[in-house]
Amino acid sequence: MSSETDHHLNVPATSNEPIADPGLPEHLPRxxxxxxxxxxxxxxxxxxxxxxxxxxxxxxxxxxxxxxxxxxxxxxxxxxxxxxxxxxxxxxxxxxxxxxxxxxxxxLMSDHEIVEYRHPASSPAEDRAEAVAALEEGIADSGIARRPLVRNSLIGAMAFLGLPAIVALRDLGPLPGDKLARTVWTKDMLVVQDVDGAKIKPSDMEIGQLVNAEPGIFFDVNAEGEPVIEGTELLQEKAKAAVILVRMAPEDITPVPGRENWGVDGILCYSKICTHVGCPISLWEQQTHHLLCPCHQSTFDLADNGKVVFGPAARHLPQLPIKVNAEGYLVAQSDFTEPVGPSYWERDRSDLT
Ligand code: FES
Known part of the structure; x- marks a missing residue:
């Protein structure tokens, strides 16, 4: 053991020695x-x-x-x-x-300083042996090993006790059917600005720009001047159908087989709903083509099929195929070809394509 000390710190120069118990500071009365x-x-x-x-x-x-x-x-x-x-x-x-x-x-309450020493958390070996012996004696006394009929019926009864909890799940409401898998997007539906419903031409967007958009039907009215979709239905459909349009230089986009005609002049359309737990996303990094979800930082590469490049999302961002209609405005080619939003157990249903 070295007897040298660091004179600046007044502690032993070697770091292996235990630090001396400094004890309690002097007690000062209040x-x-x-x-x-x-x-x-x-x-x-x-x-x-x-x-x-x-x-x-x-x-x-x-x-x-x-x-x-x-x-x-x-x-x-x-x-x-x-x-x-x-x-x-x-x-x-x-x-x-x-x-x-x-x-x-x-x-005013007493001001005694008390020191409590820590003891081993486990019980002494003899206490543990005694507890095990008492348990074994209890099992033997119950006769559970000798009476399989009682034992098995008890196990069965306990298993059935879980049924009420499962049945009560029905109170959560009707099953969603295919509502999670489909949106209101249909062939030739206008892609419009989400604030004022303005139609969008490809020339309205510059390279690097992101536009929050919605299906044009949200702004349509019937012959009586009333919205075609309103109330709860409108809120539910908005939650699923919201999209973002981004324009990138066409040469920056990684081609995806089968999706060559899903965009217009570098303009691609993706679901705005994060595939992790469904936050709306629009934090856009022009230079990297990354879209960042503010909730848990999932990051999607929109130049590469909406691929997840970081974060907890387990699925790429669904893409909406778009084209230009006869009047030069952006419209959808169809609904999404896969469910949007958080992943769930039925997301790979084959009847969705
Ligand atoms: S909801 Fe987007 S990362 Fe969690």
């Missing part, structure tokens, strides 16, 4: 331990906090009965006065009683 006046003052402070708590509890009850709710409610700062008063009174009551308890323990 003001309330040595000064009776300070102790009395602390006592009054604590009692005041408990008193404030009691007062707030009473105010809560008063507010409950005094402030009206219902058709002609009392109002405070554009909010229901009853809600504000009840929340504030109860919150202050809890705060004051908590603060009082903390002050009590910090200033």
């Amino acid at each position: 003001p309330t331990d040595v000064d009776e006046v300070a102790a009395k003052r602390a006592e009054r402070q604590i009692a005041t906090l408990f008193g404030v708590s009691a007062l707030c509890a009473v105010l809560f009850c008063v507010a409950y009965f005094a402030l009206s709710i219902g058709e002609d409610p009392d109002v405070f700062l554009n909010m229901g006065a009853s809600n504000v008063a009840l929340g504030a009174a109860l919150g202050l009551a809890l705060l004051a009683i908590g603060a009082g308890a903390i002050q009590w323990s910090r200033k």
Whole structure:
């Protein structure tokens, strides 16, 4: 063992030696331990906090009965006065009683320093042997080994006990059928801007640009001037059919067999719904052609078939085949050829193509 020391740090130069137990720092008494006046003052402070708590509890009850709710409610700062008063009174009551308890323990409760040594967590060998013996004796006493009929029927009963839990899953609602697998996109449906429903021509997009888009049907109205899709149905369909358009230099795009005509002049259309757990994505890096999901950082290469290049998503981003219609606007060639959104057990259904 070396006797050299590092004089700057005053510790042994070798690093293998255990550090000496520094012990406990000197115990300093609190003001309330040595000064009776300070102790009395602390006592009054604590009692005041408990008193404030009691007062707030009473105010809560008063507010409950005094402030009206219902058709002609009392109002405070554009909010229901009853809600504000009840929340504030109860919150202050809890705060004051908590603060009082903390002050009590910090200033007046005993201030002994206690050292607790750690002992091995496992029980002594004889205790463990005793526990095993007691278990074996219990098993022998129950006769479970000698009475297979009782044992097997018990096992069966316990297995059947899981059935109610499985049956109760039905309360989660009707099965989705093919709703997860299909969207409203159909052949020749316009691809429009998601904010104002404006139609998009290829010349409207510059290389490197990303546009958030939707199916044109979301903005269509019937003869009475009412939306073709509205309400809950609209929200559900929007959640599945949202897309992004990106324009890249055609030579940057990795050709995918069978998808040569799915884009227009370097403009490709992908689902906007992350295939991990379904966040909408539009963080676009022009230079790398990467699309980043803000939720868990899955990253998709849109120049390479929407391939996952990073993150927890297990499936590429589905691509919507697009073309230009007779008027020069971007339209879909069909629905997606695979389910969009989070992966699930039926995603490879063969009837989707
Ligand atoms: S939802 Fe996109 S990475 Fe998780």
